[in-house]
Amino acid sequence: MTHPAPSAGPHGTGPRRTGLADTIAAVATAPGHAGVGIVRVSGPDALRIADEVFGGRRRPSRTPGGRFLFGPLRAEDGELLDEGLCLVFRAPHSYTGEDVAEFQTHGSPAVLGQVLGRILALGARTARPGEFTLRAYLGGRLDLAQAEAVLGLVNAGTETARRQSALGLSGALGERVAGIAAGLTRTLAAIQALLDYPEEGVPDEDRAAPLAEAERDLRGLLGTARAGQVSTRGARLALVGRPNAGKSSLLNALLGYERSIVTPIPGTTRDYLEAGVELAGVPVTLVDTAGLRETDDVVEAAGVRQAAHLAAHADLVLVLEDGSAPREALPAELPEEGRVIRVQTKADLPPRWTDPAALRVSAVTGAGLPELREAIGQALLGDAARGEAWLTTERQADAARRALAHVGAAQTLPDDLAGFEIEEALHALAELTGQDVQEGVVDAVFRNFCVGK
Ligand SMILES: Nc1nc2c(ncn2[C@@H]2O[C@H](COP(=O)(O)OP(=O)(O)O)[C@@H](O)[C@H]2O)c(=O)[nH]1
Numbered sequence: 001m002t003h004p005a006p007s008a009g010p011h012g013t014g015p016r017r018t019g020l021a022d023t024i025a026a027v028a029t030a031p032g033h034a035g036v037g038i039v040r041v042s043g044p045d046a047l048r049i050a051d052e053v054f055g056g057r058r059r060p061s062r063t064p065g066g067r068f069l070f071g072p073l074r075a076e077d078g079e080l081l082d083e084g085l086c087l088v089f090r091a092p093h094s095y096t097g098e099d100v101a102e103f104q105t106h107g108s109p110a111v112l113g114q115v116l117g118r119i120l121a122l123g124a125r126t127a128r129p130g131e132f133t134l135r136a137y138l139g140g141r142l143d144l145a146q147a148e149a150v151l152g153l154v155n156a157g158t159e160t161a162r163r164q165s166a167l168g169l170s171g172a173l174g175e176r177v178a179g180i181a182a183g184l185t186r187t188l189a190a191i192q193a194l195l196d197y198p199e200e201g202v203p204d205e206d207r208a209a210p211l212a213e214a215e216r217d218l219r220g221l222l223g224t225a226r227a228g229q230v231s232t233r234g235a236r237l238a239l240v241g242r243p244n245a246g247k248s249s250l251l252n253a254l255l256g257y258e259r260s261i262v263t264p265i266p267g268t269t270r271d272y273l274e275a276g277v278e279l280a281g282v283p284v285t286l287v288d289t290a291g292l293r294e295t296d297d298v299v300e301a302a303g304v305r306q307a308a309h310l311a312a313h314a315d316l317v318l319v320l321e322d323g324s325a326p327r328e329a330l331p332a333e334l335p336e337e338g339r340v341i342r343v344q345t346k347a348d349l350p351p352r353w354t355d356p357a358a359l360r361v362s363a364v365t366g367a368g369l370p371e372l373r374e375a376i377g378q379a380l381l382g383d384a385a386r387g388e389a390w391l392t393t394e395r396q397a398d399a400a401r402r403a404l405a406h407v408g409a410a411q412t413l414p415d416d417l418a419g420f421e422i423e424e425a426l427h428a429l430a431e432l433t434g435q436d437v438q439e440g441v442v443d444a445v446f447r448n449f450c451v452g453k
């Protein structure tokens with residue numbers, strides 16, 4: 001599959017760096033055997049190299065961009081390596097913005113290895129992870145958030161992750177950020193225009209109102225960060241409670257198969273175990289833990305300590321209490337309210353207590369499971385609306401948080417200092433989209449890519 005070059009974002013002018021004279025090459029498809037495999041070459045020599053590899057009558061370097069040729073691919077001594085396609089892209093109309101040739105061959109490691117080896121022998125060098133996309137960013141074809149969205153699409157394991165990454169790639173996040181930045185820039189201009197006349201002061205409609213609006217927009221944007229991150233990297237959900245509360249039974253019910261051992265004997269689960277499942281479009285790792293209780297058993301005590309630790313580090317914690325037995329306090333501290341869902345288990349039996357804050361669920365009959373799934377989805381995704389662009393990486397969320405802090409500070413300060421805070425907020429927003437960003441940050445983003453993308 002080829003990747004049509006996406007249109008540049010609204011302000012898609014990434015910093016240009018020199019030193020892109022190299023021609024780079026890599027296998028772009030996954031290792032292993034497949035019907036088709038792709039080797040990609042990008043850079044100033046891409047089409048000259050393609051002329052040597054492609055043995056058909058027509059030469060790639062004389063072929064207009066956006067066309068493909070079919071013919072033999074040859075080794076240096078003329079031996080036939082395979083028959084395949086050579087796709088020709090010409091700068092700037094390619095994924096990287098450079099001249100690009102893509103060879104589509106039969107998808108075996110042997111064929112792909114020979115074709116890539118020939119290309120490298122002709123003067124290309126092996127591409128580093130994400131280097132094709134890095135070039136698209138450096139050439140201004142993608143902003144940094146769009147590059148992260150490319151990675152999100154490559155890694156997407158669920159429909160939610162795919163949808164949000166596709167939105168990010170379309171530049172929707174960059175546009176949302178640009179809208180906030182535009183408002184801040186106008187406010188900054190209004191403040192600077194009146195700095196020489198401090199006795200006048202900037203009228204509220206030019207300062208207080210737009211700053212409040214920027215704050216609201218940034219809060220809305222940050223409200224999507226948790227959803228964006230859990231939908232792409234996944235979430236950890238720990239089940240905790242006293243022994244026999246029904247943790248292992250509920251884990252099995254959520255999974256739909258018997259993963260964890262269930263017995264009437266308290267203290268059955270002494271180690272923890274994990275299992276993956278998709279809930280509300282989020283890849284969730286369910287973690288079953290040892291029951292929380294005071295115990296003299298060394299192994300069980302270690303499991304209880306571990307359970308508390310797992311709960312502290314989970315994205316979300318289901319706190320289970322046996323609804324068919326008298327309620328007892330849990331012998332452990334629980335995470336803060338926002339990260340907890342309370343569950344009253346064994347809803348098929350007569351309840352011995354009621355608590356409107358707890359969801360009643362039966363692992364035996366399945367009653368309450370749909371509501372529990374719904375509550376988990378709500379807790380993980382919040383009110384982040386499906387159609388809007390979300391912050392999908394911690395890097396993006398961090399930049400948005402800093403922008404919000406500066407906007408908050410600007411609202412409380414006199415004009416000259418407020419102007420400084422607004423500049424800092426704009427700086428953070430420019431980092432979010434990668435217009436104004438340290439090289440180390442860019443490197444960190446692209447380190448997570450695979451070779452060939
Ligand atoms: N009636 C009923 N029994 C349950 C339910 N969930 C668990 N149990 C029983 O409660 C006991 C403890 O269950 P288990 O899942 O091992 O609890 P854990 O110690 O918290 O992991 C077992 O005998 C289960 O069969 C339920 O929803 N309804």
Ligand SMILES: [Mg+2]
Nearest residue numbers: 247248268269
């Ligand atoms: Mg158990």
